[in-house]
Amino acid sequence: MTSFRTLDSVDVKGKRVLLRVDLNVPMEEGRVTDATRIERILPTINEIAGKGGKVVLLSHFGRPKGQRVDEDSLRQVLPTLEHYLKRQIPFADDCIGAAAETVVSAMKDGDVVLLENTRFHKGEEKNDPAFVEDVAKLGDIFVNDAFSAAHRAHATTEGLAHKLPAIAGRTMQAELEALESALAHPARPVMAVVGGAKVSTKLELLGNLVDKVDYLVIGGGMANTFLAAQGKAVGKSLCEHDLADTARAILEKSKAANCTIVLPVDATVAQKFEAHAPSHIVSVDHVGADDMILDVGPKSVAQVESLLAQCKTLVWNGPFGAFELPPFEEGTNAVAQTAARLTVEGKLLSVAGGGDTVAALNQAHAAQEFSYVSTAGGAFLEWLEGKTLPGVAALKA
Numbered sequence: 001m002t003s004f005r006t007l008d009s010v011d012v013k014g015k016r017v018l019l020r021v022d023l024n025v026p027m028e029e030g031r032v033t034d035a036t037r038i039e040r041i042l043p044t045i046n047e048i049a050g051k052g053g054k055v056v057l058l059s060h061f062g063r064p065k066g067q068r069v070d071e072d073s074l075r076q077v078l079p080t081l082e083h084y085l086k087r088q089i090p091f092a093d094d095c096i097g098a099a100a101e102t103v104v105s106a107m108k109d110g111d112v113v114l115l116e117n118t119r120f121h122k123g124e125e126k127n128d129p130a131f132v133e134d135v136a137k138l139g140d141i142f143v144n145d146a147f148s149a150a151h152r153a154h155a156t157t158e159g160l161a162h163k164l165p166a167i168a169g170r171t172m173q174a175e176l177e178a179l180e181s182a183l184a185h186p187a188r189p190v191m192a193v194v195g196g197a198k199v200s201t202k203l204e205l206l207g208n209l210v211d212k213v214d215y216l217v218i219g220g221g222m223a224n225t226f227l228a229a230q231g232k233a234v235g236k237s238l239c240e241h242d243l244a245d246t247a248r249a250i251l252e253k254s255k256a257a258n259c260t261i262v263l264p265v266d267a268t269v270a271q272k273f274e275a276h277a278p279s280h281i282v283s284v285d286h287v288g289a290d291d292m293i294l295d296v297g298p299k300s301v302a303q304v305e306s307l308l309a310q311c312k313t314l315v316w317n318g319p320f321g322a323f324e325l326p327p328f329e330e331g332t333n334a335v336a337q338t339a340a341r342l343t344v345e346g347k348l349l350s351v352a353g354g355g356d357t358v359a360a361l362n363q364a365h366a367a368q369e370f371s372y373v374s375t376a377g378g379a380f381l382e383w384l385e386g387k388t389l390p391g392v393a394a395l396k397a
Contacts, residue, residue, distance in 0.1 A: 018143070036358075073117060195218070214260065266284060268328060268331070270294055317381065323359075333366075
């Protein structure tokens with residue numbers, strides 16, 4: 001049973017539905033280079049329109065800081081949106097006032113329109129009540145389908161939920177159900193894989209996960225900090241030596257929480273941080289003074305895969321190595337493919353998120369097989385850290 005209202009609980013026919021989506025997509029030279037976020041919102045848009053609702057799309061784009069900035073206009077996303085929705089979409093060059101009202105008032109049941117970047121107004125990020133009121137005038141129902149912006153208490157992510165009946169869109173619903181399955185009520189044993197460059201950016205995450213999972217696998221540059229904290233030489237590897245005490249405290253906390261922290265036992269090292277740099281595999285006890293640890297080794301991969309085969313739930317945030325530089329993607333690829341296979345076989349619930357993680361899983365051709373891959377970065381991380389997300393809290397029934 002979900003703790004928030006979904007589209008199943010509301011009749012949208014003839015209603016103006018303010019649908020908050022995330023169209024903050026990567027672009028180059030005026031072209032959308034990754035349409036994943038657009039693809040994710042199609043089911044919600046099509047369902048509301050198909051049921052006779054009037055879909056009014058709200059989104060931010062970039063960081064214009066309350067100013068009208070041409071390069072941050074949502075108009076440039078419009079052609080891609082129209083391509084995926086297979087329909088023409090009227091565009092209003094503001095999200096409040098006469099321009100928006102004119103476009104919305106001309107809508108017929110089943111129509112879809114796009115309003116200009118909400119962050120062109122300072123009231124968006126300030127969650128200003130007057131701005132919330134101006135946007136709310138345009139709709140009868142508020143549907144939030146932008147989990148990736150749910151960690152922000154902004155006007156169109158949180159404020160509107162207090163002015164209009166507030167509903168979770170299908171993407172938001174799927175995200176919340178996947179995350180609740182993975183961490184709130186998981187099938188055990190649970191494994192978390194946390195990688196990436198720095199321990200300092202994921203301290204709260206590690207502290208929260210230690211209390212929630214059975215196995216915490218630490219990879220990437222973060223693992224080097226833990227290895228160094230255990231007195232191992234890491235050569236010229238990325239390492240936060242000043243966080244050695246913190247790493248040791250997390251290791252101690254894990255013992256008290258009955259959580260097994262899994263660190264690499266071998267590594268692929270090179271003396272240059274570049275693609276196809278000469279590399280070799282060493283035990284983590286024998287890293288040379290000029291070596292850089294750029295990936296986990298085969299024994300580490302085998303160890304993680306063996307534990308994974310015993311687990312029922314996997315939460316993944318961050319790669320094992322410098323996956324963007326071959327051959328240092330091999331550790332991440334191998335574990336990702338094993339997790340994908342176990343998921344397909346029905347033995348594992350696998351949830352992953354974060355920008356680098358999504359890129360790494362796509363590269364490993366494993367993302368499609370995971371139970372759920374979140375396109376959210378900050379919101380996904382804050383959820384894993386155990387924080388309350390304002391945009392989600394506002395939807396609670």
